[in-house]
Amino acid sequence: MNDMKDWLAGFYEMNPDAVEAVEEKIKKKPSTLTLAMELPAMDYCDKDFYKNLSEEHKKEIGLWLLMRYMSSAQNNPEHHLMMVNDLVNHNFNSLSKHPELQWKLLTLCGTNRKEFHPWIPPGKGIQKNKVEQALLGIYPLMKDEDIELLLKINTTEEIKEFLKDNGFDDKELKEIFKADPKGT
Numbered sequence: 001m002n003d004m005k006d007w008l009a010g011f012y013e014m015n016p017d018a019v020e021a022v023e024e025k026i027k028k029k030p031s032t033l034t035l036a037m038e039l040p041a042m043d044y045c046d047k048d049f050y051k052n053l054s055e056e057h058k059k060e061i062g063l064w065l066l067m068r069y070m071s072s073a074q075n076n077p078e079h080h081l082m083m084v085n086d087l088v089n090h091n092f093n094s095l096s097k098h099p100e101l102q103w104k105l106l107t108l109c110g111t112n113r114k115e116f117h118p119w120i121p122p123g124k125g126i127q128k129n130k131v132e133q134a135l136l137g138i139y140p141l142m143k144d145e146d147i148e149l150l151l152k153i154n155t156t157e158e159i160k161e162f163l164k165d166n167g168f169d170d171k172e173l174k175e176i177f178k179a180d181p182k183g184t
Contacts, residue, residue, distance in 0.1 A: 050103035
């Protein structure tokens, strides 16, 4: 245990900025800005909410997180999903230097009544089957629709021959096609 304390003491002597960063993190108070404040402000279309926040709260606001919440609502879910997708999600990262604009776009999605916004986690992504992965290895820029079409119009034997011509050996082909002839 003393070895660790000695090492840290030596580290902090060589890196005084690290001590300040650690002390600053310890002193930092938990945020007083909560979802219970932010979500109703969006629901009631309060465009000035962001402008009236302190500088500290402006740094803490999570606009991506708020966009996720705002896109789901218990009442009128279609409205919220469509509005957030059309107004906010489109070019969201391009507007990252303009958080007040992002906030105002989120408020345009409100319905002027309090809504319950359940959390819907982001998707994990769709796993491709082994045949699709092998084809993507050969054609990395191919679209999903094109791969699906390639699998539909070719027989299993033709796909195996194509993969073999592109450097796959018999052992790899057996692994790719072992679950299902088309690899699905």
